[in-house]
Amino acid sequence: MTHAIAVGASAPDFTLRSLSASALALRALRGRPVVLAFADTFSIGGANADLLREIRAHLRGLGAVLVVLAKSAVFYFRPDDDVEAFDDASPELAREVRDIATAYGCERAMPALFVVDSEGVVRFARRNVDIQGAGGVEGALVAALDAAGRAVLSPKRSLLLTRREWVVTGLVAGFILAFVDGCRDNGAPSPMPPAPGASAAPPPLPAPPGSGDIDVTLNVNGTDRQVRIDPRVSLLDAVRERLALPGTKKGCDHGQCGACTVLVDGMRVNACLTLAIATQAPWAKITTIEGLATGENLHPLQRAFIAEDGFQCGYCTPGQIMSALGMLTEGHLKNDADIREQMSGNICRCGAYPNIVAAIAGVRARKEV
Amino acid sequence: MKPFAYSRETGLDHALARGKEDGVRYLAGGTTLIDLMRLGVEEPSTVVDLRALPLRDIKADGDGVQIGALATNTEVAYHPLIAKAYPVLSEALLSGASPQLRNMASVGGNLLQRTRCSYFRDPSSPCNKRMAGSGCPALDGYNRSNAILGVSSSCIATHPSDMAVALLALDAVVHVRGGGGERAVPMGDFHVAPGSTPAVETALQKGEIITHVTVPASPFAQRSHYVKVRDRASYAFALSSAAVALDVSGGVVKSARVVLGGVATKPWRATEAEAELVGKPPTSMSFDAAGAAAVRGAVPRTHNAFKVELAKRTVARALRDLVGKA
Amino acid sequence: MTASSVGKPLDRVDGRLKVTGTATFSAEVAVANVAHAVIVGATISKGKITALDVGEAQRVPGVVAVLTHLNAAKVPGADKPTEMTDKVVQVLQNDAVLYDGQPIALVVADTLEHASHAASLVKATYAAEAAICEMDKEIGAGFAPKAAPGRPPPDSNRGDIDAALATAFARVDATYTTPCENHNPLEMHATIAVFQGEDHLTLYDATQGIFGLRKRISKAFDLKPENVRVISHFVGGGFGSKGSAWSHVFLAAMASRATGRAVKLSITRQQMFAFVGYRPQTIQQVTAAASKDGTLVALRHEVTSATSRFDTFAEPSANVTRMLYACPNVKTSHRLVRLDVATPTFTRAPGEASGSFALESALDELSYSLKMDPLALRLKNYAETDPDEKKPFSSKTLRDCYTQGAAKFGWSKRKPEPRSMRDGNWLVGFGMATATYPSRQSAASALARVKKDGSAQVLAGSQDIGTGTYTIMTQIAADALGMSVERVHFDLGDTTFPETPVSGGSQTASSVGSAVKRAGMAVRTKLIDLAVKGKGGPLNGMSAEQVDAEAGVLVSKQDRTKSDSYEAVLARNGLDQIEEKIDEKEKAERKDHSTHAFGAHFIEVKVDPDFGEVRVSRVVSAFAAGKILNRKTARSQFIGGIVWGLGLALHEHTERDPRTSRVVTKDLADYHVPVHADVPDMDIVMVDEVDPYVNEIGAKGVGEIGIVGVGAAIANAVYHATGKRVRSLPITLDKLL
Incomplete structure (x- = not known):
């Protein structure tokens, strides 16, 4: 028997008892917004690494918890943590997930998404989410979370709302945007990253456009x-x-x-x-x-900075290394004694200067640049 | 930073036309303009990027040299025509800022560099240069870096450039283009002391663009030298500097150039110091006399009084080093 | 025995992340759609805000909120500090302005550009009052600070100083001053605050103390401490300024709560001079007197430092004078004057750095009065036991520092007369000074875990502010666990990890290191127990004492062919992992000892005779700081401290306009710190020292001692080069003209 859980209703509580680590209960997450995603399959490995990184960034931005209930695995995303994956493929887990999906009325309507607010009330529900694009469920989730985040951020009113109102209205508005308009390509800029492997660069974090952009x-x-x-x-x-x-x-x-x-x-x-x-x-x-580095192979300057301990806190380090590279290739360095003058545009507050100079002089002596 | 429109011009005439609009600022290296925009000191509504203009060449010009306004400080400093024939210019450039900033900063921008006076750089503070009539807190405030020469009761802001000090010593000429065509402004007339209008810093008119600088051949150009004194060994503005050049023949100084930096409201040619040198043998005694003459009329204040003695010694030392070097 | 990792110059384990730009600092944590916040600072130093016009700011596109004292939520705990590192903060609670740059509004917008622009459009009108910042004019109003719990009292007196002075052969009376200095770590203070629902808060903060921050913020916002999580995996330098929760952390949290968004607040370099602390200026009067043979008979050190109107921090500069030399008559005092300025705070070697400048300069002056070598004077008055606490030192190898440092430097080549040595045109001077810093230990916890794959995970809250915590803890843990460092993963910077103290006072190696060591040992013991008493295995039935651990393998000491790997032990006993959490307290034996690290600096300067420009040309510094855990990172700590001393001696000073009390030198072009060209190569001597009492690992801490004494060593060298005694830091060239 299934009946659709409506917006405004209490979210059916559940406890996953068959997880190998410890049980996961919805009630225990009370106090933070929770996004529940049901899907036939969900993956966090390999080609989906960028999407995973994005999902985590979005959850941080929303201060929300995400629980993905797939048929043979459960993924628990807290905003500040590595994802916990419970990939037992045990019949017990599959049964538990099925029962929960039934309670939420979506066992035959996956993928489905629900937003439960910090009081445990369902604020958004959508079944049979239409998945388009290369990202699959994971990509759709990124798009939804992004739309939710943007809705929270775009100020439609000058009054200050309380935190709770914001989270709820923001998330709900966001999901509606995402699944009524947003996901069905309406011309809005898509936060969808390029197909995996298309680019070595990490995907950009979306920033909302402002005037004159x-x-x-x-x-x-x-x-x-x-x-x-x-x-x-x-x-x-x-x-x-x-x-x-x-x-x-x-x-x-x-x-x-x-x-x-x-x-x-x-x-x-x-x-x-x-x-x-x-x-x-x-x-x-x-x-x-x-x-600078080529895959796992560090640039000679990077190796030398490690070997000579050319840093402490590491904050000035990228600038020091880029400056050293520029210095060695621009062609105006007279000798080792000149390194100090030619590097003086890079402040190291930790005072690693002698080690930085040693690192650069070593690279120079070995003619590695 | 206030919002602005950005455009990049590739032709000089177009760029000049844009300059007539209200609120336009020309952008070259950006090391002054972007810095001051982020502080809220400069608030252009349009930034016209000049870097694509063909104004970057450094080439021989008769016996002298012509330097495009967009040539970077690095390019000028290391250019063989400059490094050999005009050592003071190369030395001055390399004593300024950092290699990164020198890679960005242009010759034209360097000439238009604005003061480092802390009160000028803080829009929440009064400053006659920023806001006419608001007052000069530096006069009786913290004024260690401020000027002792060329000052007025409105402004004691130091001109920060090293390059301009050297160019003045070399009798360089600044070439500008505007609506009315081209004109040539001798370095000595390019920068102006604050007087009662400290906002006016140069002879450049609204909408004009510096196209290039010419540095003539001179009997003293090659025997020239720059000395800079600062609070740390590098990457600091001058507390005092001196560009000096001497034409010595027959054991007697025929002509001389003494220009001070770091102590005046504009690159400061010390003609009295030059007069002390000309017609005499180049000796330590005349160098000291030149130093003393260079700071005649200086107006010291609470925290910068040391600059009087320091500038004096900087001149004498630059001359001694120059003669020693030759 | 396992080859020990501790002591080896292991490359930093986080080095790869740092050189590739992938070490994630607080402001760089990926938070999608984060809002950006910018603080608006007051432009007066004292008075009231009479009007705030935020209309124009609110109209900037993308602005989410403008918080001011008129609409901000109340934070009742803001002005109720409870711990030593807590500060009274100004977080939009009322209309009072107490110092220049105080936060008076916070703009939150979708982009940094929008927030910054809107912040520049907030218009405040003030009723300004006269603000006072000239310390010397207020010195008559000095008062004695209350003693902080567990810290030395403000005043001390031993012997009879007046009687001793009456009989002295030589005597120096001098006033030394040190300026206000701002820490200026290269990473500006930054926080990303994320409220999750109403009562869970996560802070990604650039902090030296995640647990102190959690305590302060949870109290102030009335949240359960366990609901506040602070994460700080990399910190771009701190030097004391990131040891406290300053206003911006509260403001970021307030903004997140008010707007329902994750909020990123990274303060500007200019704001680094406004509300995140500084080393206060000091005026120090020193009297040093000796008998004819150089025996010190009296030392008096009276310190006045500046603090704010609303909070108290005293720079404990005279503490060093109490214990450094064997002098029977010593009197010291600390006084405070209140100015219309922000509150100062701990700055690398607070007290010792500024105080040793006065003390060690005075001793140098005394050496000239006595016509005695400055090093000989110090050796003459060597304290074999702590004359203040009247206890033996847990260890003290300062004599070796003096002799080894002097030999390496060539101190004997020093001609005693000032202005007697030259290198071409340059005047050359030699100067020396003693360094010391207390070796502290605080309670700390750590957890070690060996997993079934034979790798180990070790956790302790703590922080790595560039000091090398990741690396030395990995080494300590590896040795304790009997594993190779490659198999040990140490993590820190998260309040869900075991509790640890602030990274300050050179106590992290000592406190956290001891806990990590004991946690590792406990796991190793458990593993051995399992191997000898658990299910089967080649070592079964042996006594635990017969078993050794080596690179993750247990080996019989008698028959080294008998071995049992950690993986095998766990697998055989059906365990996924073995873990132990240790709560380590101060080592008991510390009570009966005085615990300090020591060192000696020998520095050569060159001074331009025309311009007075000072260049430090050679540095030889010798340190005895107990067990050196990693010779590479320890050397870096010493060098870094010395570079700080060089800045203290020659460059750093924050200046205010005396009429307005506003900071004038508020960027890195006006506030000079040393650059590459100012810093020579350095010869660091690490003197071997075994200390069985100081803590479990025998290490004394190396983060701060490097700076101590450098100010004096350089000032003394400048005197030797020029004949000019500069008693007011920094030694800028105008003081030598």
């Missing part, structure tokens, strides 16, 4: 990346906040520390004083610290 292409580490940005966005904020490349650091935002050093057309510059829009492709090629 412009689509630009940045060639970063050999890959063209599209971003929609306000002309004010510095190259530094573009890579850190829009392209999910936070290796380049912000230490002062005024060209006074060198932490943001990147190479533009092979020359080291301060990304904080560079407008992203002015370094778009094909005008410029940008290299950040993320572009």
Whole structure:
């Protein structure tokens, strides 16, 4: 017997007792919004790694818990943690999941999504979710979470709401957006990442467009990346906040520390004083610290910094390494004694200077750059 | 940062036309403009990027050299025409900022660099340069980095450029283009002291673009030298600097250039110091006299009084090093 | 025996993450659709906000909320600090302005650009009052601070200093000053706050103390501590400034609660000078007197430091004077004056760094009065036992630091006369000073776990602020577990891990290291027990004492062919893992000992005779700090401390406009820290020292001692080079013209 759980009803409680670790009960999650996803299959491995990373980023942003109930596995996502996967494939688990799906009226209507608020009330319910695109259930989930996040963030009113109202209205509005309009491609920018393997670069975190935003292409580490940005966005904020490349650091935002050093057309510059829009492709090629290693093989400077302990906290390190690379390739370094002067645009507050110099001198002596 | 529209121009005439619009700022290296925009000191409504203009060449110009306004500080400093024939310019450039900033900063932008006075850089503070008539807190505030020469009761902001100090010593000429065509402004006339209008810093008119700088051949260009004194060994603005150049023949100084940086509201040519040198043998005694003459009329304040003595010694030392080097 | 990892110069285990830009600092945690918050700071230093116009700011597209004292939720705990590291914070609770840059509004928007722009449009009108920041004018109003629990009292007096001074042969009376310094870690303070529902809060925060932060925030927001989770896997430097929960953390949490969104708040470099603490300026009067042979007969050290109107932090500069030399008559005091400024805080070697500048400068001055070598003067007054606590030192190998450092440096080549040594045009000077720092230990917990695949996971809350915690804990754990470091994964920076103290006071190696060691040992013991008493196996029936652990394998000491791997032991006994959590307290033997690390700096400076520019050209520093856990990372800690000392001596000072009490030098172009070109290569001597009493692992902590004494060693070298005694830091060139 199935009956549809309606919005506004109490979410049927359940306890998964057959999990190998410890039991998971819906009631125990009370106090935080919970997203329940039912699907025939769900995967977090291999090709889905980017989607997984995105799901986690979205849950963090929403402060929500996600429980995915698939036929032979359960995935429990807390916002701050690695996902816990219970992949028993045991008949007991399959039975438990089936029973819960029945309680939620979706055992024949998967994929299905429910949002349960912090009081345990169902705020959104949708069965037979239409999955389009390459991402499968996982991709659809990313799209839904993203739409929910955007709805929470786009301020439609100037009054301050309480936290609870926001979460509930935000999540609900988001899911409605996602599954009534959003998922069925209505021309809105899709947060869907490219097909797995299409690009080595991590997917960008979506940022909502603001007024006067412009689509630009940045060639970063050999890959063209599209971003929609306000002309004010510095190259530094573009890579850190829009392209999910936070290796380049912000230490002062005024060209006074060198932490943001990147190479533009092979020359080291301060990304904080560079407008992203002015370094778009094909005008410029940008290299950040993320572009130095080749797979598992570190760049000689990276290896030397580790060997000589050319850092402590590590925050200035990407800038130091990029600056060292620029210095060694720009061709103006006279001798080892000149390294200190030529690296003086990079402040290391931990005071690792002697080790940084040793690392660079070693690379230079070995002619590795 | 206030929102602005961005455009990139590839032709000089187009760029000049854009300059007539209200609220337009030209962008080159960005090391001054973006910095000040982020502080809220500069608030253009349109930023016109000039970097695609063909103004980057450094080439021989008769016996002298012509430097495109968009040539970077790095390109100028290491260019063989400059490094050999105009050591003071190369030295001055390489003593400034950091390699990263020198890779970005252009010659034109460097000439238009704005003061580092902390009160100027803080929009919540009064400043006559930023807001005419609001007052100058530096006069009786914390003024260790401020100027002792070329000051007025409205402003004691130091001009921060190293390059401009050297260019003034080399009798360089700044070439600008505007609606009215091209004009040439000698370096000595390019920067202006604050007087009662500290917002006016240069002879550049609204909508004009610096196209290039010419540096003539001169009997003293090759015997020239830059000394910079600062609070740390590198990556700091000058507390005092001196660009000096000497033409010595027959054991006597025929002509001399002494220009001070870090102590004045604009690159400061010390003609009295030059006069102390000309016609005399280049000796330590005349160098000291030149140093003393260079700071005549200096107006020290609470925290920058040391600059009087420091500038004096910087001049004398630069001259001694120059002669020692030759 | 297993080859020991502790002591080896192991590369940092987190090195790969740091050099590839994949170490995730707080502001870099991936949070989709996060809102960006920007703090609006007051532009006066004292008075009241009479009006706040947020209309224009609210109209900026993308702005979600503008919080001000008119609409912000009440945070009753904001001004109720309970722990030593807690601060009174200003989080939009009323209209009072107490210092320049104090938060008066918070703008939350969809992008950083929108938030920053909107923040610049918030217009405040004030009723300003006269603000005072000149400490010397207030010194008459100095008062004695209350003693912090567990810390030394503000005043001390032993012997009879007046009587001793009457008989002294040589005497120095001098006033030394140190300026306000801002820590300026390269990573600005940053928090991502995420409320999950009404009563769960996660903070990704750049902090030196996740548990202190959790306690402070959970109390202030009336949340259960277990519902507040603080995560801080990488911290871009702290140096004391990230040891407390400052206003921005509260504001980020308030904004998340108010807007229902995850909120990222990364403060600006300019704001790093406003409300995240600083080393307060000090005025220190020192009297040092000796008999003709150089025996110290009297030391007096009177310290006044500055604090805010609303909170108290005293820089304990004179504590070092109480214990460093064998002097029978010593009198010290600490006083505070209140100014219209933000509250200062702990800064690398708080007290010792500033105080040793005064003490060790005065001793140098005394050495000239006595015509005695400065090193000989110190050796003459060597304290064999702690003259203050009247206890033996748990270990003290300072004499070796003096002799080895001096030999390596070539101290004997020093010509005693000032201005007597040259290198071309440069004046050359040699200076030396003693370094010391207390070796503390706090309660700490750790958990170790060996898994069925033979790998180990070790957890302790803690933090790695660049000190190498990840690396040394991995080494300690590996040795304790009898495993190779490659098989041990140590994790930190999460309040769901066992509780640990703040990363401050050079106590992490000592406190957390002891807990990790004991947790590892406990697991190893359990494994051995299982092997000898559990189901079957080659070691079954032996006594535990007969079994050794080596690279994850248990071996019979008598017959090394008999061995049993950890995987096999677990598998045979049907276990997924074995784990032990240890709550480690202060080591009992510490009570009967005085515990300090020691060192000696020998520094050469070159001074330009025309300009007074000082360049540090050579540094030889020797340290005895108990067991050195990792020679590579320890050396980096010493070097880093010395670079900080170089900044203290020559560069760093935060200046205020005396008329407004507003900070004038609030960026890294105006506030100078040393750059590459200022720092020479350094010769660091690590003197072997075995200390059975200080803690379980015998390590004394190396994070702070490096800076102690460097200010004086450089000032002393400058005097030797120039004949000019600079008693006011930093030694900028104008003081030498």
